[in-house]
Amino acid sequence: MILDGKAFVITGGLGSIGSATASIIVEKGGYAVLFDILPEETAKAKIQAFDQPEKYFYSKTDITNKEIMEASLTSILQQIPKGSLFGAVHCAAVNPNKPWTSKMSDKLEDFETVLKVNAYGTFLVDALVADAINSQYPPLDVFHERVTEERGVIVNLSSVVGHTPPARCLTYGPSKTCVLGITEAAADFLAPSGIRVNSIAPALVVSPLMASGDRMKYFQDAVEGYSMFPRRFTTPPEIAMAIIFLLENSMMNAFHLKVDAGWRQITSWANGIDPRKSVVVE
Structure with missing residues (x-):
């Protein structure tokens, strides 16, 4: 699949992984449709500093609100060239x-979030982007017809x-397990429409979120002790290149790609120290 001339919605598009992915899509001749929570003027000012800013489109949106996403x-x-919408890279998430605390029930509010x-x-992003892609074509009876041409591809951001899911990712981990299930179910459901769905699972990525508080310090020992090679945090461009592979290779479908240097996220009790104790954790 060739990216040239194709538009992709990128949620969290002004974040570290989203913007790195968008820049490669644009370099390859595509259009980057950035969905994020920044005000329009702030976002557009950032985009003006990018190479080929005319190939970027922006919309302030809420990925949990059906009406806002549809709008x-x-x-x-x-705004984009007619018939060019070809997929999504769904990066937006919270952690x-x-x-x-010593009570697991104290995490219930986090889990709900x-x-x-x-x-x-x-689920919402996958569903609405797929519907938008299909709206560019004549209606299809998906229960009786199957297209033969590739019409789109969606990549969801999961996590190792x-x-x-380890204890130190008590709520975030299971929420990303849901992403794996949604990816496989959506891939099967959208197959008749010629839309592929994959997920990508980074390990620990250098980002403003990871740099906040003591997160990097908290996970540094885990990276040093349980990564195979290289024993370091992943960079956003490394994740972006893996996403581009999933977009471009038409045989990749219902696949979960780990980009983790062989990291085994073990909760180690070495020296009798509770590994969950830290100034800042999940």
């Missing part, structure tokens, strides 16, 4: 950043802690 997509379809954004938000 954003309707507006974007009128709690609160101290531990991450399920709303990371799980429900993923979604594959094997």
